[in-house]
Amino acid sequence: MNTIKLAIPILMLGFIAPALAASPACERKEVEIKNQIQHTKENNNMQRVRGLEKALSQVQAHCTDAALIKDKKEDIAEQQEDIDELLEDIQQKQSEGRYDKVEKLERKLGREREELRTLQQELKELEA
Structure with a gap:
């Protein structure tokens, strides 16, 4: 009887542990x-x-890990869209001769690219 009482928790742990480690x-x-x-x-x-x-x-x-990876990929896509918009804005301001705005946008572009690199690194860690 005691063997059965001991075996049940051990068996349950066998089913639960892989799910936790996964x-x-x-x-x-x-x-x-x-x-x-x-x-x-x-x-x-x-x-x-x-x-x-x-x-x-x-x-x-x-x-789930899959959901976290999916969310991170969506964040990366949104960040890339922001960068693309900034690049368009920079081109527009350059064509208008508004170089004061270009400098400001380029600083922002640098921050956005750094954020993109961070997101990409986080994705790598999730996929590892």
Whole structure:
């Protein structure tokens, strides 16, 4: 009888463990949110804590690595669209002779390209 009681949890762990290990990106996301919750609690921002706890429960209930990868690819596509728009704006301002605006837009373009590189690196990490 005791053998059966011991065998059931071990068998269940055998089914659960692969499912948990199959989502490393989701696990990382969960850890990040838990760290944010801890930091936010230390700063006594309870409204933000409640929001983060809600986000954590959503991640725990619905997160898949495939969904995270899909979302990151969408973010990259949106970022690339922003960059393309900035390049068009720069060309337009150059043709108008508004070089003060060109410099400002080029600085913004640099920031947007850096954000794109960050998103691409995050995607690499998700796919690893």
